[in-house]
Amino acid sequence: MxxxxxxxxxxxxxxxxxxxxxxxxxxxxxxxxxxxxxxxxxxxxxxxxxxxxxxxxxxxxxxxxxxxxxxxxxxxxxxxxxxxxxxxxxxxxxxxxxxxxxxxxxxxxxxxxxxxxxxxxxxxxxxxxxxxxxxxxxxxxxxxxxxxxxxxxxxxxxxxxxxxIDFDLVREAPVDDGVDVVYARHLDGDANVGTFLLGLAELRDRDWTAAVVGDGPARGDAERTARDLRIDDRVTFLGDLSPEEFVPLMKGAHAFAQTATYEPFATNLLWGLACGCVGIVEYQAGSSAHELVEGLDRGRLVTSPQELADEIVASGELETMAVNEGFAGFxxxxxxxxxxxxxxxxxxxxxxx
Known part of the structure; x- marks a missing residue:
């Protein structure tokens, strides 16, 4: 054609x-x-x-x-x-x-x-x-x-x-089990990383590590928030990564958190779900992210940092997965x-x- x-x-x-x-x-x-x-x-x-x-x-x-x-x-x-x-x-x-x-x-x-x-x-x-x-x-x-x-x-x-997404990459990439929870998005005014960090702060008494993937004008504020919440020693800001770099990280994580207030399509969440993460999505009227997890066994919808924290804990009780073939159609x-x-x-x- x-x-x-x-x-x-x-x-x-x-x-x-x-x-x-x-x-x-x-x-x-x-x-x-x-x-x-x-x-x-x-x-x-x-x-x-x-x-x-x-x-x-x-x-x-x-x-x-x-x-x-x-x-x-x-x-x-x-x-x-x-x-x-x-x-x-x-x-x-x-x-x-x-x-x-x-x-x-x-x-x-x-x-x-x-x-x-x-x-x-x-x-x-x-x-x-x-x-x-x-x-x-x-x-x-x-x-x-x-x-x-x-x-x-x-x-x-x-x-x-x-x-x-490149599902062959998901299947073939190695597993990097360096972190438990991942957030990934361009860090602009709609990223709403603060909600993610507040949820993590609710879990100070537990053993976990997290990574924020992405860069942008809101990164400095997010890093300051992590310091103010005294969780900066367990949250790593990795900047922009290629799929070849972040897929192994997601394959080793238990959960992917999506809190952005605006998202026509949550591509990074899709990567996380395909890599076996439990997708924890804060419902936002301007975001389509909830569409990827509604009715999904390994998907959760939340409305507050406390609910986000609870679901992060619950995700650790589910079977570990590195590839979710249910997303091969993407x-x-x-x-x-x-x-x-x-x-x-x-x-x-x-x-x-």
Whole structure:
């Protein structure tokens, strides 16, 4: 299949989960033999306006991100790319409407991968158009699916396609039993590491060790909180780690704690669950993390630091696991299968009219 990705930004411009997800899918499809063209802003050095990387044909519509110019050139670039399906990222949202208009003229279906609304890029009106214009919308979770429907998308047009992980890595990585409890996330204003640390502080009289994986502007405050709670001798702040580095740690831990107030999809929690951790999730209205543990034997929902502490203790009574095969369906290959299936469906629907 010939697929055109429409995203002015790549992770080289804005390193966010949305653009990392788009690149991962594009490269995965290319590795399967699909023709994948990425229409975006230039992110490489040199004078050339096309650049192939990991099987993806990147075509620069602009020298640098410039929303208006990009939008004006997009219809012509799509016509030249001649795709069977257009896969657009929802940020900036105005590009989705332009892609859909071009797709209608070219009789090409347009799907949108929607991670979140970025309030700094695009108005609410533009996001409403982005939600209602495409042939299909993919979201990483039911929480985001609900948000997209509130922007006007029809229920039957929105499908959950979760983030994936490398399950072969989970199976093959060694076990590092250096810590009992793990927290992992980008440490920004939504990380809410304080709740995790308060829960650990309730367990001062018990023998445990914990690790915080991740970096960001809230790291300094978190480290100070650990010192103020007098648990800094048992909590290690490890900074950013690659999957190859943090998977062994999770395979050796008993529990993974998720307390962030905002999470379109809790990918790090998924890693922890796949590595056999008991997932302890503090329910937050702005987070989808609870979706991964609801109804799960090795999952717990809590609402306070004290409940978090209680569940950490209880997790130590459960059987130790290093791999939970129940999450094999989240492997990257399985997620690519879902994308391919949905592409085929929208292409088939397009042929009916």
């Amino acid at each position: 010939r697929v055109a990705f429409v995203s002015m930004f790549t992770p080289d411009h804005r390193d966010t989960p949305a653009f990392r997800r788009a690149r991962r899918v594009a490269e995965g499809l290319a590795a399967r033999g699909h023709v994948v063209i990425w229409l975006g802003a230039k992110w490489w050095e040199g004078e050339i306006d096309r650049f192939e990387h990991e099987g993806v044909d990147y075509r620069a519509l602009t020298e640098a991100p410039a929303a208006g110019t990009f939008r004006s050139k997009l219809p012509f670039a799509l016509r030249k790319a001649d795709p069977e399906v257009v896969h657009a990222v929802n940020v900036p949202p105005a590009h989705v409407a332009t892609a859909k208009t071009a797709g209608r003229l070219l009789r090409t279906p347009v799907v949108v991968d929607w991670w979140e609304r970025d309030p700094e890029i695009g108005s609410r009106k533009q996001y409403r158009k982005a939600a209602s214009k495409p042939d299909a919308v993919f979201t990483p979770s039911e929480t985001v699916r609900t948000a997209v429907r509130e922007f006007g998308a029809a229920a039957e047009d929105v499908t959950v396609v979760p983030n994936g 492997d990257h290959d399985a997620i690519l299968d879902e994308y391919e299936t949905h592409y085929e469906a929208v292409v088939a629907d397009q042929g009916l009219f």
